[in-house]
Amino acid sequence: MNKNSSNIMALAPNTSNKRETVCIFGTGDFGRALGQKMIQSGYSVVYGSRSTQISNLIPKDAEVLGHAEAAQKAAIIIIAIQRQHYNFLTPLAEVLRGKVLVDISNNLKLNQYPESNAEYLAQLLPGSKVVKAFNTVSAWALQSGTLDASRQVFVCGDDVEAKQMVMNIVRALGLTPLDKGSLLAAQEIENYPLQLFPMWKFPIFLSLGLTAFFFFYCLALDVIYTYIYENNNFSFFIAITIPNRVFPVMALILLALVYLPGIFAAIIQLYRGTKYRRFPDWLDKWMLCRKQLGLIALAFATLHVVFTLVTPMRAFVSWRTSKGIISQALNNKTEPLNHTNAWLSDSYLALGILGYFLFVLLGITSLPSVSNNVNWREFRFVQSKLGYLALIFCTAHTLVYGGKWFLSPSAYKWYLPNIYILSLIVPCIVLVIKFVLIIPCVDKPLTQIRQGWERNPKYSE
Amino acid sequence: MNKNSSNIMALAPNTSNKRETVCIFGTGDFGRALGQKMIQSGYSVVYGSRSTQISNLIPKDAEVLGHAEAAQKAAIIIIAIQRQHYNFLTPLAEVLRGKVLVDISNNLKLNQYPESNAEYLAQLLPGSKVVKAFNTVSAWALQSGTLDASRQVFVCGDDVEAKQMVMNIVRALGLTPLDKGSLLAAQEIENYPLQLFPMWKFPIFLSLGLTAFFFFYCLALDVIYTYIYENNNFSFFIAITIPNRVFPVMALILLALVYLPGIFAAIIQLYRGTKYRRFPDWLDKWMLCRKQLGLIALAFATLHVVFTLVTPMRAFVSWRTSKGIISQALNNKTEPLNHTNAWLSDSYLALGILGYFLFVLLGITSLPSVSNNVNWREFRFVQSKLGYLALIFCTAHTLVYGGKWFLSPSAYKWYLPNIYILSLIVPCIVLVIKFVLIIPCVDKPLTQIRQGWERNPKYSE
């Protein structure tokens, strides 16, 4: 419904049912766009402006008056001017007394001022009811009607009735108001549109760094080494072979990194004998980006799956297969089925598929609409139980697949270990420690500590 | 919680805590279903009916009285009668004064009447508080308890308190009320249940038309031509080979069509030198269905991926592979690895996978619950930056794959170009113009225009 409502309205404005009059201070881009949209939705709009000369940019059904005059015509005044000009409103304090002022401003930087623009406005005009709203909507989106992005408009304010009036306007424009409580939330609301995936930054940079490292590691061992010592040009490995070695390694390491901070937290709590002391900052931050790490790991796992599935379609693989078959045919013999190989190949494929399947389940439950429909107990069950099961399957998949390389000397080109070996370090550590932590004699004190028990109560003084 | 709550309630009605009495006018199907559900949720229900004879269809704990008598027993009256009979309520105006009237009616056609049913009811009975609700729920769903579909009940009305009372009933029935504002929203709410994917119609018809065209084009060139001139019966190409030629072509063209209107809009704005004039209607409509076009393109891309991945399992492909290997074996020679082929095959596979991966990311961010959790800046970043990257990868994938056909004369059967060539026209145009648009000397005036600057302010007079 949301999707279509504004369009219907835009195409067929319901002009028979006039709504109340709204005043807009400021004839800038956003003020005009909002006014236009409001007129389309049936409101009367009056602009307050220094120059009352009617500009051709202003929507033609709107009136333009001086600030004081315009303000008197409406109960709601939208302040579409910049924060640095707010002080010109102080002389109008008497006119604005009791009116609802809607602060729609945004800043250019996070936490640019000590207090939010809306709180600053409320301090300047203590007699008015300030409501923060509309700052997350862009003028361009309002004007073009292409509100593909979030239709949520965050609203906050100290006066419940004023907030209701603003939320009704939000709804009338085809948007969805979301009450964020009192005006204290304004700072947060003003910071919101300035963010660009803040929680994703560290996980993404970490992944890029590790990916680059493993890529060049593989490039050195698989292409350059082969070129120098075996005089084979496998440069085309760059397109599929090497990525498909790096991706699973990244997926496994990142998945293990999702569970590692929980392991650290448990060890710290066991060591301290209490849960009432904060974790070190790095651990806190790490725990907060576990979801992002997990989703990036899932992306790598997905790429690994698809890169693997196209294997039989690669020219190189067809050539290698043909070569093997032809050499058997020319030697006039058929190799018998190697049962160990059949077992190994089928096992690591099956383990990998099951691990990936559980991983995708984890990803689906982390969709906001799904995780909102499960309770804490269910969420823990999925994220903890199924997550560890996925880690176990994926680690076993790698072990079975890469096992034969561990002891083979050909795996140690330039005395460097194969990346399969590197990829197994973190997951194996996580699984071993986790296994120790669920042994009853370790699990029991840990559970007690998490329920509030303290080994040494004086500690926390 | 939503999911289970109504079930629990239905199985174990909480009869100890009686709620208030609700009156229902009309003993039709929906009136009975709603009454039944309300009784299960602890309400007392009294029906207002012309004939007070107790019908066996009416829930047995409900009372049946005359309209006036029934209305006096409750503060909330649900009007479960059809709009054309509303005028019989006018004599009851005195009894209904100050009461909350819940309009639950639906129409048979979109915008059937000039005003919504709820507004018409409010005009007939100006002394009552009319609230629109429940029209999106079906009697069948209420009765069978299988509310698998949306549990959202849109509520609107001019009286806040009346709306709250109705929303409490909605919650008590295990449904989720959604406040849509004043009674002006009733028209929209009444139109809602009549829609069948209105935004999808044009994109789906366009896709079906193009798919049919390309299917017969391929059928002519790949099956009929081969049958006539080469006397080979490849009719089984209809099942996989031809669809897997049409799907990627459709995916690429539709993805390009998602970005083409943005290109047009930029050119129009640059030409006009202002953003303050409406785009032509066709462009407006096109821009509004970009999300749907993109999702259909994703569906085609997905089908292409799966159809491609099953290639090695096809009997025809196994046969062709065997034939090639056997002919080599019989000629007693092994062809050496063709490095160019290895590079080309690996590159187009890798490009295709990466393009598809980005495409799926775009699809995930267009899920309502995900797009509600990103801000405008983040949404633009994903949809614009990642979207163009996906288009570039997919176009490159097609170029590398189909490149060898461009100049080969065998690609021009009946002097018609291969569909790879046709599929590249739109994406290449989009990418070339986009590339021109991001050149600084073009980008700068465009950015200024989008920020509200006008080359020729008189223009808009």
Place this chain on the structure above:
Amino acid sequence: MNKNSSNIMALAPNTSNKRETVCIFGTGDFGRALGQKMIQSGYSVVYGSRSTQISNLIPKDAEVLGHAEAAQKAAIIIIAIQRQHYNFLTPLAEVLRGKVLVDISNNLKLNQYPESNAEYLAQLLPGSKVVKAFNTVSAWALQSGTLDASRQVFVCGDDVEAKQMVMNIVRALGLTPLDKGSLLAAQEIENYPLQLFPMWKFPIFLSLGLTAFFFFYCLALDVIYTYIYENNNFSFFIAITIPNRVFPVMALILLALVYLPGIFAAIIQLYRGTKYRRFPDWLDKWMLCRKQLGLIALAFATLHVVFTLVTPMRAFVSWRTSKGIISQALNNKTEPLNHTNAWLSDSYLALGILGYFLFVLLGITSLPSVSNNVNWREFRFVQSKLGYLALIFCTAHTLVYGGKWFLSPSAYKWYLPNIYILSLIVPCIVLVIKFVLIIPCVDKPLTQIRQGWERNPKYSE
């Protein structure tokens, strides 16, 4: 926004803007965690405790007083004590008169007491305004700040203003309040955190049981029979071959079981000639878990797809392919293309892909955020029309694939039918009866019955 807001707050508490004072009765784990979080969010917290000696566990900015004294300092009192101690509050009734009491308690079992804890509290202290909230949040999550799970806090209460005050606190802590209506909803809210996927239990046990049965059935026929009578050790079939026989069978049967109850319901309604009688209990329950059955079927179908796609990568399959090619090469002949085989193999692959594609579409529309954005008509269209189309495609896929086995005697090892034959029983029954039900002379009375018509009105007396 939700995601980040609490973190920002936790890291940079806004101490300049002090909020109101909140009192917490009880210094247990949850009371302390909640108090800590509130202090971080700018509230003054005062604890009410039997011993006013300041414990080192209590957040250091909080005050600790006797119960009566503490209660007088705040308008909102959070009752963080267990239900069995609620009666100690009765002497404080005078002090607590008119105050907002927030019941945050949980029980250990579903429906442990006849009335909910919150209603019990309201009965003990009729002069206070009881609000239920916070019970779905864990102390651990509050403390560690890792609120990855649902941020929804269900709130209910009879006093609207009291509820608003509590909802403001919920928002200030970075959580999302969800108004569940009056205090009658408390029972439901208290049961919520105790559930572990209640709707999934039956479908999961059913699937596990059937899977085990089919697994051992296949094991007997494909591994044990072959070992005994053909002396071949195919034990490695356990990893991929047998699962990939069981998964599609499970997917098809479960998908048919989704549509079977609808068929039963139609037959029952036709037989009874009315829709106004409840279905048998087993049918009601079955209809309520159709979504879960469908999603499990989708999981099996997905596993089947991936297990199938890795086929060419299996050592056993490569060996078998090589053997076939080498034997042709050694016999110096190339088999011609078998057109029937090419048609069959391409058809069942194409049918399977299309069926799975529709199945995934069904899965996507059952995501809560998607199904909330479609109306009842659209939901019915997708779930019923597309669902049956998926079932038809998948059944046809199985028929084309398994068709050749039906009459072959080798398919009846130990006189047992192949599981392909078993898997087709339920879907074929569903499709045949559905086909009968849409014949106009059957469909018309059924539609009438569903619109409320009764063949024999006396029946329902």
